[in-house]
Amino acid sequence: MSTKNIIRILLVVGTITSLYFVPWPIVKAWAKPLPDTVQEQVNEAIDMGFDGIIVYIDLGRKQPAYFAAGYKNRENKIPADPHALFKIASLGKLYNALTIAKLVRNHKLSLDKTLADYLPDLVGRIEYADEITLRMMVQHRSGIPNYTDTFNYWVAPKETNVEKLTLVLDLPASFKPDKDYEYSNTNYLLLSRIMDTVLGYNSFQYIMEDILMPLNLANTFGSINDVIVDDVMSGYYVGYDSDLKTDNIGLILATAEDLGIFIRALNDGSVFKDKEEQEIYSSIYKYGHTGLIPGYQTIAKYHKDIDAVVIQFTNTVNFDGYNWNLSEVEYNRILKILRKKGLH
Structure with a gap:
C-alpha cells in the first residue's frame, strides 16, 4: 500500500x-432554528434534559418578564414557578464582594491587610497567610486551595464553615500569592469569617440591612433554614434520585426577580452609596456571575448593548460538562432572540 x-x-x-x-x-x-419567542426557547430547555427552568428578563424601562417551563418539583408534578426561590450558589460572591467594598469605604477593612492580620490563628495552617491580602482573596489570587475541590466533596458536602475550612488546613498553596489565578471558594469562606469578626455579627445581617433592604429585596435569604422549604425550587443531579433542595450548605437563596433587581442595581450604580464605594468595587470584582452546585445552575448578567438583565435558573445538573454547556447554549439563544425580536 x-x-x-x-x-x-x-x-x-x-x-x-x-x-x-x-x-x-x-x-x-x-x-436548531431560533424560535420566535423567548417562551418557545424556554420550553426547548426541557428537551435538553432540564427538569425545570426559570428565566427573568428586565429590559430597562419595560416591565420585567417572567418565563418558566418544566417542573418546580418533578415527583409531585408541580409546574415550574417563576417566583420560586433558588439556590444561587456562587452568585453569593457578588453580595460578599460588595460588602467588602462597603466596609473598605467605611474604613472597617483594608484590602492591603493580610489574612494573618485579621485571622492570626491561621498562621502556620494556611501557607503564606502573612502575605495573602484581602484583595488577593476577593480576586481569587491567593493560592489557597479550594475546599470544594477536595476528594469526593460533593458526595457529602459539609454544613459548617469550620468543617469546610478543615479540609484545606495545612495543605500546600496552589501557588505563591498574586502569582496566578485559581477560583477558590475557600477565599470567600475566609472573607465571611473576617467580616463577621470585624462587624461583631453575621455578615449576612449587614447584607440585609445595607444592600437588600434599601433595594426592597424581601425574597433573598442567607440559608435554607430561613425559608419555607416548599417555596424553593427542587434541585436534581442526574443519576441521583433525591431532591437536593433541603441540603443545608450555607448558600444564599433568591427569586429570579430579586436577583435581577440586584444585578441591575450593581451595574447602574444605584447599590453604591457614593462614587468612591463604586470605584472600590470595580477595582476588585465583576458585575455578573454564574453559579453551579449539584441541583442548581444560575447565569445572571447585564447586557449593555440591549440594556437587559437576564437571569436563568436550571435545576438539573450533571457534572460531565455537557449539562452546563447546554445551559449556556440556552441562555445565549435567549439573548439572540432578544437582540433580533425582543420579548414578543
Missing part, C-alpha cells in the same frame, strides 16, 4: 474518531 493511501486511511480514521467525541447534544441544541 502506498504512503498516500496510508495517510488517507489515517485521516479517515482520525475524522471518524473525532466525530465520535463531538458533543452532539450541544451541537444539536446550538444549531
Whole structure:
C-alpha cells in the first residue's frame, strides 16, 4: 500500500474518531432554528434534559418578564414557578464582594491587610497567610486551595464553615500569592469569617440591612433554614434520585426577580452609596456571575448593548460538562432572540 493511501486511511480514521467525541447534544441544541419567542426557547430547555427552568428578563424601562417551563418539583408534578426561590450558589460572591467594598469605604477593612492580620490563628495552617491580602482573596489570587475541590466533596458536602475550612488546613498553596489565578471558594469562606469578626455579627445581617433592604429585596435569604422549604425550587443531579433542595450548605437563596433587581442595581450604580464605594468595587470584582452546585445552575448578567438583565435558573445538573454547556447554549439563544425580536 502506498504512503498516500496510508495517510488517507489515517485521516479517515482520525475524522471518524473525532466525530465520535463531538458533543452532539450541544451541537444539536446550538444549531436548531431560533424560535420566535423567548417562551418557545424556554420550553426547548426541557428537551435538553432540564427538569425545570426559570428565566427573568428586565429590559430597562419595560416591565420585567417572567418565563418558566418544566417542573418546580418533578415527583409531585408541580409546574415550574417563576417566583420560586433558588439556590444561587456562587452568585453569593457578588453580595460578599460588595460588602467588602462597603466596609473598605467605611474604613472597617483594608484590602492591603493580610489574612494573618485579621485571622492570626491561621498562621502556620494556611501557607503564606502573612502575605495573602484581602484583595488577593476577593480576586481569587491567593493560592489557597479550594475546599470544594477536595476528594469526593460533593458526595457529602459539609454544613459548617469550620468543617469546610478543615479540609484545606495545612495543605500546600496552589501557588505563591498574586502569582496566578485559581477560583477558590475557600477565599470567600475566609472573607465571611473576617467580616463577621470585624462587624461583631453575621455578615449576612449587614447584607440585609445595607444592600437588600434599601433595594426592597424581601425574597433573598442567607440559608435554607430561613425559608419555607416548599417555596424553593427542587434541585436534581442526574443519576441521583433525591431532591437536593433541603441540603443545608450555607448558600444564599433568591427569586429570579430579586436577583435581577440586584444585578441591575450593581451595574447602574444605584447599590453604591457614593462614587468612591463604586470605584472600590470595580477595582476588585465583576458585575455578573454564574453559579453551579449539584441541583442548581444560575447565569445572571447585564447586557449593555440591549440594556437587559437576564437571569436563568436550571435545576438539573450533571457534572460531565455537557449539562452546563447546554445551559449556556440556552441562555445565549435567549439573548439572540432578544437582540433580533425582543420579548414578543
